[in-house]
Amino acid sequence: MAEFICFPALQSKTRAGLDAYLEDGGYQSLKTALDRLQPAEVAAEVKASGLRGRGGAGFPTGMKWGFLPKQTEKPVYLVCNADEGEPGTFKDRDLLRYAPHQLIEGMLLTCFAIGARIGYIYIRGEFLEEAAAVNRALDEARGAGLLGRDILGRGLDVDLHVHMGAGAYICGEETALLNSLEGRRGLPRTKPPFPAVVGLYGCPTIINNVETLAAVPPIVGHGADWYRALGTEKSPGTKLFSVSGHVERPGVYEVRLGTPFLQLLEEDCGGMKGGRRLKVLIPGGSSVPMLTAAEAATLKLDYESCLEHGTMLGSGAVIVLDETVSVPEVVRNLAHFYAHESCGQCTPCREGTHWMHTILERVLAGRGKSGDLDLLLDICQHVSFRTICALGDAATGPVKSGISKFRNEFEALVHA
Amino acid sequence: MAFTFTTEERQEIERILARYPEPMSATIPLLHLAQGRLGWVSPEVVDEVARVLELPRIHVADVVSFYTMFQRKPVGRHRISVCRTLSCHVLGGHEILEYLRTRLQLGEARSGTDPRGLFTLEEVECLAACGTGPVLLINGVYHEGLTVPGLKLLLDKLEGLDAPLIAPGSGGTDAAPGGPANG
Numbered sequence: 304m305a306e307f308i309c310f311p312a313l314q315s316k317t318r319a320g321l322d323a324y325l326e327d328g329g330y331q332s333l334k335t336a337l338d339r340l341q342p343a344e345v346a347a348e349v350k351a352s353g354l355r356g357r358g359g360a361g362f363p364t365g366m367k368w369g370f371l372p373k374q375t376e377k378p379v380y381l382v383c384n385a386d387e388g389e390p391g392t393f394k395d396r397d398l399l400r401y402a403p404h405q406l407i408e409g410m411l412l413t414c415f416a417i418g419a420r421i422g423y424i425y426i427r428g429e430f431l432e433e434a435a436a437v438n439r440a441l442d443e444a445r446g447a448g449l450l451g452r453d454i455l456g457r458g459l460d461v462d463l464h465v466h467m468g469a470g471a472y473i474c475g476e477e478t479a480l481l482n483s484l485e486g487r488r489g490l491p492r493t494k495p496p497f498p499a500v501v502g503l504y505g506c507p508t509i510i511n512n513v514e515t516l517a518a519v520p521p522i523v524g525h526g527a528d529w530y531r532a533l534g535t536e537k538s539p540g541t542k543l544f545s546v547s548g549h550v551e552r553p554g555v556y557e558v559r560l561g562t563p564f565l566q567l568l569e570e571d572c573g574g575m576k577g578g579r580r581l582k583v584l585i586p587g588g589s590s591v592p593m594l595t596a597a598e599a600a601t602l603k604l605d606y607e608s609c610l611e612h613g614t615m616l617g618s619g620a621v622i623v624l625d626e627t628v629s630v631p632e633v634v635r636n637l638a639h640f641y642a643h644e645s646c647g648q649c650t651p652c653r654e655g656t657h658w659m660h661t662i663l664e665r666v667l668a669g670r671g672k673s674g675d676l677d678l679l680l681d682i683c684q685h686v687s688f689r690t691i692c693a694l695g696d697a698a699t700g701p702v703k704s705g706i707s708k709f710r711n712e713f714e715a716l717v718h719a
Numbered sequence: 720m721a722f723t724f725t726t727e728e729r730q731e732i733e734r735i736l737a738r739y740p741e742p743m744s745a746t747i748p749l750l751h752l753a754q755g756r757l758g759w760v761s762p763e764v765v766d767e768v769a770r771v772l773e774l775p776r777i778h779v780a781d782v783v784s785f786y787t788m789f790q791r792k793p794v795g796r797h798r799i800s801v802c803r804t805l806s807c808h809v810l811g812g813h814e815i816l817e818y819l820r821t822r823l824q825l826g827e828a829r830s831g832t833d834p835r836g837l838f839t840l841e842e843v844e845c846l847a848a849c850g851t852g853p854v855l856l857i858n859g860v861y862h863e864g865l866t867v868p869g870l871k872l873l874l875d876k877l878e879g880l881d882a883p884l885i886a887p888g889s890g891g892t893d894a895a896p897g898g899p900a901n902g
């Protein structure tokens with residue numbers, strides 16, 4: 304069962320202000336850290352907790368913080384990635400709406416740990432209400448001496464600002480986000496140098512997802528061991544899952560990593576919609592390979608089980624599709640998404656995503672040619688890992704897995 | 720039509736600029752500010768943002784063309800953005816789109832403005848509200864878990880509310896610069 308251990312506000316879903324957050328022990332982790340811990344000790348606790356980035360790539364958070372230069376003349380920046388664009392993902396939206404103070408506390412702890420004095424929260428442009436909730440919380444925090452100069456009288460100076468995007472999935476990619484925040488087109492940058500060394504305005508920058516940063520207060524408050532014990536050896540802690548599609552009760556659930564997928568489906572989501580049968584599971588957002596019902600039956604919700612099943616945990620966006628869907632139609636829908644969202648900078652991705660979509664359109668219109676399926680797989684080969692960022696590779700996930708696991712459905716269209 | 724930021728907007732711009740070490744970062748915020756008043760980003764908005772931030776006009780134009788939320792043509796009074804991505808699609812999003820295309824008399828076009836300039840329809844990608852699909856925005860406000868009958872009521876109401884507003888001088892449809900655009 305979902306438990307809402309680290310993110311209690313997502314259970315009650317009330318828009319609690321500062322008072323309610325304080326009453327529930329909010330900002331205690333920050334106080335404890337400022338009173339008793341050195342910045343390096345906060346970073347060490349997060350590293351020991353095994354927390355992994357919740358934005359999609361699952362990179363160990365403590366290790367990322369460790370990539371900052373030890374000595375630097377330049378300011379260090381913290382950027383919160385609240386672009387939430389991966390299809391199927393809607394957990395950060397709930398955190399922004401219902402737990403803005405927890406995010407702020409997490410950002411303050413992180414700024415303390417990494418020595419940043421300015422943090423930006425890059426929120427996707429459509430999230431007007433969510434941004435308003437965060438801005439309200441920032442005002443409350445400023446008014447209570449929790450933000451600005453000499454926070455809580457403990458000598459910490461941090462200011463946080465909301466920055467709105469303007470509609471572009473690619474801006475969720477961390478280096479595209481930095482370009483966008485600098486006021487440019489959101490084109491990804493080549494790495495290295497990594498943002499931790501050369502990031503925002505050319506300065507060392509840490510970029511973390513909303514959920515990653517919001518997990519920091521419970522980790523610092525309860526300790527790394529407590530957090531680790533919630534999950535599995537390789538996937539410590541809990542994670543938010545955004546469940547959408549053909550289930551009775553879609554929504555955002557906090558789950559201990561390692562929980563069987565079927566348990567989430569049956570106990571939390573009330574099973575398949577209308578009692579129909581599961582056909583396709585996309586466990587980690589539109590970019591990850593899809594699973595058949597048989598594969599889904601043995602899947603556990605953690606990084607290692609997803610890998611064993613040939614897919615990824617990604618952002619925790621669980622898209623559940625029943626027997627009424629046509630897989631080619633699903634693949635076409637997602638191919639349109641990637642063709643539309645490719646930034647156009649790298650030729651393999653710009654051309655490849657458009658060709659994949661065009662060919663799928665013709666296959667679905669009954670004008671497919673006999674070599675089309677192999678042509679699609681061939682294009683995937685020419686896109687994957689030949690581009691600056693991971694969007695191109697992401698675009699191949701649904702195409703490759705769809706054709707390899709449901710080939711007869713595609714064949715039927717081509718030879719109709 | 721000339722566009723200049725008002726005194727209040729200039730004060731807001733000062734607050735925006737104070738957040739960043741480099742003024743270029745204010746490009747998107749200023750474009751949002753202008754579009755919030757005008758409804759779209761006209762070439763004159765580009766001029767004004769470039770002037771205020773002391774940036775080349777081409778830089779601002781380049782940014783505008785990259786981001787889908789910036790409208791480069793005038794839109795109808797109400798902008799309807801419907802999510803077309805997977806989770807919404809399988810929960811009936813395509814029926815919502817079909818209904819809107821018929822109601823707005825768009826013919827073969829997938830998006831565009833109805834003949835009266837009241838509604839502009841656009842298809843958008845995942846709005847990060849997939850658990851409550853189908854989802855659409857009307858003038859930036861989320862409407863979730865929509866059905867065709869529910870949407871019909873909503874639009875009827877908007878049309879009804881609009882009726883008296885179309886009187887001259889009250890900022891009716893004719894106030895939309897350039898009139899309705901199809902595209």
Ligand SMILES: Cc1cc2nc3c(=O)[nH]c(=O)nc-3n(C[C@H](O)[C@H](O)[C@H](O)COP(=O)(O)O)c2cc1C
Pocket residue numbers: 355356357358359360361362364384385386387388389472473474475476477478510511512513515516692693694697
């Ligand atoms: C095309 C693309 C889109 C992405 N979109 C998002 C997003 O919307 N939100 C997010 O947090 N990370 C997104 N990411 C991942 C970020 O690049 C980055 O890994 C993440 O923000 C790091 O934070 P984390 O380590 O806390 O997960 C995206 C990556 C790619 C390649």
Ligand code: FES
Pocket residue numbers: 390391392802803804805806807808844845846847848849852854
């Ligand atoms: S798929 Fe429509 S909001 Fe995500």
